[in-house]
Amino acid sequence: MSETEGTTEVPEMGNPAPAKPSFAHTFLRGLWSENPGLCQLLGLCPLLAVTNSAVNALGLGLATLAVLTMSSLLISVLHRLIWREIRIPIYVALIASLVTCVSFMVEAYYPRLHESLGIYLSLIVTNCIIMGRAEACAGKSDPLRATLDALGCGIGFGLVLLATGAIRELLGTGTVFAGGEELLGDLAAQVSTTLFAPDQGITAAILPPGGFIVLALLVALKNALDLHRRHRRENRLRIRSRRV
């Protein structure tokens, strides 16, 4: 059955569904081509507010990843019950109660984690990336695909946070991963490095304007890389055609 369908290309009579992206693509697009931080510029408020040190950025990144994965899974499992007309209030209710339950449990059973991540967890309720993924992907795909998509976006956002946080911390205070032992235990105490004395730093980098500037530079870097790659591809094609 599959053979005949695969070999003969019969145009479908109904509306042809667009080809589903592969699992790898679903995962990878969140990392680069549809990165929530660099392309969609979603979740700017927590991104700029929290990324003045690498450790804070990592904390928010981990919290976002966990909540995003859970909410996407939940929404994709329930997506038959979530009608189009009422989807937004349902997303809001589901995400808010999920985050609240998770923060209760973390507070009760993982007190150390709660002390370092607790504030980020409640920031996440208002994070529009989670709504964005629920609307764009989780609400209309199967649980596996939704989870992969959420993982990709979560990790992509986390990496942007981490990069912004590390650059700002380095410029502003001359350290990287200072105070990481609260979040990661003794492992981070070795990662933590000091490059120069804090009073030589550019204080503006830790203040809000620094966040905008660093993020803009990162976005510019990504666009430049994309542009460079496209140019190379087009140039290669042109040279080849001239020879022929």
Next chain:
Amino acid sequence: MSALTHNRPLRAITAGILLCAIGCLCVWSVLYARHATAPAIEQRHMARLDSMAATLLPVSASGQGDLRLNCRLASAPGIGRNMPLYIATSGGKEIGYIVVYSSPRGYSNPLLLIAGMDTSLRLGKVDIHLSRETPGIGDKVDRRHSDFLDQFTGRALDGQFWEVRKSGGDFDYISGATVTSRAIVTATADMLKAMQNLDTRGLAPCKGGK
């Protein structure tokens, strides 16, 4: 199913009921999670407070062994409403107080502070009890990030101007966290003023009999 897609009033009503049901489910799950975790959270809170209390009193007051804390509820401007106030006794003699007080001047309430003092109201140690200040900015005053809170040790209400240096006072502040620094300095002064006029013996005991 086709009736649901074509009959618009029916679909609207069903959607409403569905939304209601999911909303109720969400509320129930939050209430359940709160109920299930409340004892563990409460227990952890008390344990943390006990270990904190032992280090908060001034060195002159503590260190005599046989330390007992007697919890009372204090309500006064400068302290807050129904804040726990611990009367520390050693060998039947009052040696100091530990008080939790709130500051309305932080960035996001509640900002709860805790301080220990001896009976002449000389401060032992001041610490953050509960803070919702912006992570990375307002939490710089924290003991983990700076020694801002150490400057209160040994101070009393008289003899200093309770403001940050930026406004001509006697207290250092953390640049970038001036609002939180000032909130802590002024709240501590208000608390000490309130303590002078407070009749600690007349206060109601805490619930739970700690």
